[in-house]
Amino acid sequence: MALITLRQLLDHAAEHGYGVPAFNINNMEQGLAIMEAAEGCDAPVILQASRGARKYAGDIMLRHMVQALAEMFPGNHIVMHQDHGNNDATCLSAIRHGFTSVMMDGSLEEDMKTPASYEYNVEITRRVTTAAHAVGASVEGELGVLGSLETGEAAAEDGSGAEGKLSHDQLLTDPDQAVDFVLATRCDALAIACGTSHGAYKFTRKPDGDILSMETIRRINEKLPDTHLVMHGSSSVPQELQDLINANGGRMPQTYGVPVEEIERGIRMGVRKVNIDTDCRMAMTGQYRRIAQEKPEEFDPRKFNAPAMEELRKLCRDRFERFGTAGQASKIKPVSLDDMASRYASGALDPRIAAADAA
Ligand SMILES: O=C(CO)COP(=O)(O)O
Ligand SMILES: O=C[C@H](O)COP(=O)(O)O
Ligand SMILES: [Zn+2]
Numbered sequence: 001m002a003l004i005t006l007r008q009l010l011d012h013a014a015e016h017g018y019g020v021p022a023f024n025i026n027n028m029e030q031g032l033a034i035m036e037a038a039e040g041c042d043a044p045v046i047l048q049a050s051r052g053a054r055k056y057a058g059d060i061m062l063r064h065m066v067q068a069l070a071e072m073f074p075g076n077h078i079v080m081h082q083d084h085g086n087n088d089a090t091c092l093s094a095i096r097h098g099f100t101s102v103m104m105d106g107s108l109e110e111d112m113k114t115p116a117s118y119e120y121n122v123e124i125t126r127r128v129t130t131a132a133h134a135v136g137a138s139v140e141g142e143l144g145v146l147g148s149l150e151t152g153e154a155a156a157e158d159g160s161g162a163e164g165k166l167s168h169d170q171l172l173t174d175p176d177q178a179v180d181f182v183l184a185t186r187c188d189a190l191a192i193a194c195g196t197s198h199g200a201y202k203f204t205r206k207p208d209g210d211i212l213s214m215e216t217i218r219r220i221n222e223k224l225p226d227t228h229l230v231m232h233g234s235s236s237v238p239q240e241l242q243d244l245i246n247a248n249g250g251r252m253p254q255t256y257g258v259p260v261e262e263i264e265r266g267i268r269m270g271v272r273k274v275n276i277d278t279d280c281r282m283a284m285t286g287q288y289r290r291i292a293q294e295k296p297e298e299f300d301p302r303k304f305n306a307p308a309m310e311e312l313r314k315l316c317r318d319r320f321e322r323f324g325t326a327g328q329a330s331k332i333k334p335v336s337l338d339d340m341a342s343r344y345a346s347g348a349l350d351p352r353i354a355a356a357d358a359a
C-alpha cells in the first residue's frame with residue numbers, strides 16, 4: 001500500500017483551497033482513531049512522528065504500523081512525516097524507514113534548544129532537500145523560532161524548544177527573508193513563526209493580533225503565494241477538554257490555544273499543514289482520567305483506550321471538516337516517489353515567488 005508525499009498532498013490542497021491537519025502519532029490507538037475519523041469523512045491524512053515518537057515506538061514498529069493503517073484504510077492516502085528533524089541523519093534515516101516526508105527544522109541548532117543562524121538554517125535545509133528530492137521525498141523547512149509573544153519563551157515541556165528569551169524579530173518570520181529562504185533551500189513547505197508555541201500553555205488569554213500574528217502569515221503569503229505554509233503549535237486546547245481533565249482529578253491551569261477560526265483564516269491565506277499534537281493528547285488523557293475516576297475497579301486497558309480513541313476520533317473528524325480536508329481523499333491519485341523524483345529533476349516543482357518580487 002503506497003503512501004503519498006507531502007508535496008503531492010499540499011499541491012492538491014492548494015489547488016482546491018483546503019488545509020490538512022498533521023496529527024502526531026506514537027502508538028496504534030492514535031493511528032486507528034485518526035484513520036477511522038478520516039475514513040468517516042473521506043479525508044487524506046498526515047501522520048507525523050517526532051524524534052521522541054521514534055524513540056518511544058521504534059522505527060520498525062512505526063513503519064509497520066503505518067503500512068498496516070494504509071492497508072486497513074486504502075481509501076485514505078497517508079503522508080508519513082518526520083516532525084522536527086534536528087539534523088541530516090534524523091531526516092535521512094526517517095526516509096530509509098519509509099517516511100515520505102521530513103521536516104528539517106534548522107531554526108534551531110542540532111540540540112533543538114539554541115536558535116540557529118540564518119546561514120546555518122539555509123545550509124542544512126538545502127542539503128536535506130537535495131538528498132530527499134533525489135528520492136522523491138518532501139521537505140518542510142522552518143524559518144523563525146516558535147515561542148510566545150507574551151513571554152518571549154518557547155514551551156519548556158516539549159521535545160524541541162528554544163532556551164532563553166527570544167526577541168520579536170526571532171518570533172515572527174520575516175517575509176522578505178522567507179522569499180530568500182524558499183528560493184535558496186527549495187523546500188516544499190515552510191513552517192513559519194507567528195506567536196504560536198508547542199504544548200498546552202500558549203496564551204494567557206484568548207489571543208488577539210498582538211499575541212497571535214495572523215498578519216505575519218498574510219504578509220508571507222503575499223510574497224510567496226505558491227508556497228505551502230505550515231502552522232506549528234496549532235492545538236486549540238479546547239475548554240471542554242481542560243474541563244474534562246480537571247473534573248477528573250487533573251490540575252491544568254487555565255490556558256488558551258489557537259482558535260480554530262484563526263486556523264480557518266490561515267487556510268485562506270496559504271496555510272496548508274496544521275500541526276496538532278496537544279489536543280490529541282488531551283482528548284485521550286481526559287477519557288483515561290474519567291474512566292479512572294468513575295470506575296476505580298476497572299483494570300482492562302481496552303476499557304480505557306476505547307473511550308480515549310472515541311474522543312480523539314471526534315476531535316480529528318472536526319478538524320478534517322473545518323479545514324476542508326473532508327471529501328478530498330477520493331479525488332487524489334497517488335504519485336509514486338520515483339515519479340516525484342523525476343518531477344523534481346525536471347524542474348517542474350521548483351519554487352515560485354510573487355511576480356512583484358521576481359522582478
Ligand atoms: O507543532 C506541533 C508539532 O510539531 C504540535 O503543536 P501543539 O503542541 O500545539 O499540538
Ligand atoms: O512538537 C512536537 C510534538 O508535539 C511532539 O512532541 P514530542 O517530542 O514530545 O513527541
Ligand atoms: Zn510539540
Ligand SMILES: [Zn+2]
Pocket residue numbers: 084198232233275
Ligand atoms: Zn512543531
